Amino acid sequence: AQKVTQAQTEISVVEKEDVTLDCVYETRDTTYYLFWYKQPPSGELVFLIRRNSFDEQNEISGRYSWNFQKSTSSFNFTITASQVVDSAVYFCAPTGSGTYKYIFGTGTRLKVLA
């Protein structure tokens, strides 16, 4: 059985600080896909990034970067120089290669204070 854990319920940072959101995905699958979504106060779900389990490189896109450690099933998402508009709930949602069901974590609420 697969299990996704977002242990951080809520994080508060001051604007311009860097913040890292943690996600742990426990699975027996050797190939899987990890997705991060953002849900701002308006309520819509916005896709942010996708990561494949077989992709070893960590990546940066603008203020977003992600660090994937397969050995610990840890998929962390970092926002550099946070802004008030980054305030939202962030969900990680993995899916295995043999399935098309997205399993959502319980989310991390990020509050960026001006």
Place this chain on the structure above:
Amino acid sequence: DAGITQSPRHKVTETGTPVTLRCHQTENHRYMYWYRQDPGHGLRLIHYSYGVKDTDKGEVSDGYSVSRSKTEDFLLTLESATSSQTSVYFCAISARQGAENTEAFFGQGTRLTVV
């Protein structure tokens, strides 16, 4: 933005009545999903579809049924609404790129209140 429309966007209904939520897509994606979102639980999968007339249960399917008679529409029915089904319901769609899963795109959500 992905073409997904949920209707209605808001509904208040009485306990014991049947309710149908509609999800309509214009992207011709094969996979469609219904999730519910409740505080402390994130999004939980109710039912999903992997093609016309092909559906399967998710983790919280009791009290719900679905139908997909054409690619673009996925209906979620609460057979006899209960207060525990008060929630925000999201429809999602996704496709595949070869053997790889792509991201899911979500509708705007339907806020359902059962009184």
